[in-house]
Amino acid sequence: MRSHRRIPVLLLxxxxxxxxxxxxxxxxxxxxxxxxxxxxYQVPVQAPQTQSREAPPTIEVxxxxxxxxxxxxxxxxxxxxxxxxxxxxxxxxxxxxMSQVMAALRAASLPGLKIETYGYSLNPEYVAPSPQGxxxxxxxxxxALNNIRVTVSDVQAAGKxxxxxxxxxxxxxxGLSFEASxxxxxxxxxxxxxxxxxxxxxxxxxxxxxRELGPPVEIHGGAQQPTPRPQxxxxxxxxxxxxxxxxxxxxxxxxxxxxxxxxxxxxx
Numbered sequence: 706m707r708s709h710r711r712i713p714v715l716l717l718x719x720x721x722x723x724x725x726x727x728x729x730x731x732x733x734x735x736x737x738x739x740x741x742x743x744x745x746y747q748v749p750v751q752a753p754q755t756q757s758r759e760a761p762p763t764i765e766v767x768x769x770x771x772x773x774x775x776x777x778x779x780x781x782x783x784x785x786x787x788x789x790x791x792x793x794x795x796x797x798x799x800x801x802x803m804s805q806v807m808a809a810l811r812a813a814s815l816p817g818l819k820i821e822t823y824g825y826s827l828n829p830e831y832v833a834p835s836p837q838g839x840x841x842x843x844x845x846x847x848x849a850l851n852n853i854r855v856t857v858s859d860v861q862a863a864g865k866x867x868x869x870x871x872x873x874x875x876x877x878x879x880g881l882s883f884e885a886s887x888x889x890x891x892x893x894x895x896x897x898x899x900x901x902x903x904x905x906x907x908x909x910x911x912x913x914x915x916r917e918l919g920p921p922v923e924i925h926g927g928a929q930q931p932t933p934r935p936q937x938x939x940x941x942x943x944x945x946x947x948x949x950x951x952x953x954x955x956x957x958x959x960x961x962x963x964x965x966x967x968x969x970x971x972x973x
């Protein structure tokens with residue numbers, strides 16, 4: 706039978722690989738067909754054992770809070786606009802007027818005064834051709850525009866800033882806003898309140914489920930700097946100070962916290 710020929714070959718191969726030599730010994734009795742099949746196929750194979758652990762249940766909640774902080778910095782944006790037939794004339798007049806505005810602001814004894822230029826432009830002005838003609842547009846003059854931003858450390862001085870600049874020749878007031886220079890304490894307070902609100906919600910959920918509230922396992926969020934508050938500009942008569950009301954700014958904080966859910970509560 707075919708199985709009688711395969712078994713000795715298998716044994717000689719094992720001897721060649723370093724096992725005990727079997728060539729000089731008498732060949733063993735050939736196994737039966739059933740035994741050969743049992744020898745070849747009944748080899749135990751163990752699959753790797755994996756332990757599947759379910760993730761513990763959690764509670765995810767969000768909390769937010771707001772804290773008001775008084776504004777203590779005012780920023781006012783001005784512009785001097787001049788026109789002239791020639792570019793040099795428009796630019797020269799603009800420079801002279803803006804110099805007068807800056808000198809007046811520096812002489813006004815404004816607290817924490819800072820002046821910065823944030824934009825300058827010199828553009829031609831064109832005359833449109835008449836409907837009957839075919840000629841192209843021609844330059845009729847030039848417009849110079851110089852923008853400055855004035856910062857003072859007293860919001861009550863914002864009205865004086867505008868009156869001083871306008872009185873010295875500024876002919877545009879393009880912006881007024883208020884900011885808070887110190888917000889660290891307000892941000893910490895807002896965060897504390899937001900976390901407390903989130904924990905209160907999580908505790909209520911755990912109590913309703915009859916479970917203990919576990920420790921926080923993940924948290925996201927933070928506190929944001931307050932956005933500067935822009936104000937509309939209303940210019941009064943020159944002999945009156947421009948009224949300005951700063952108001953408060955708002956620091957907001959928001960957090961999202963995931964708490965582990967503890968074991969069930971047992972009545973005592």
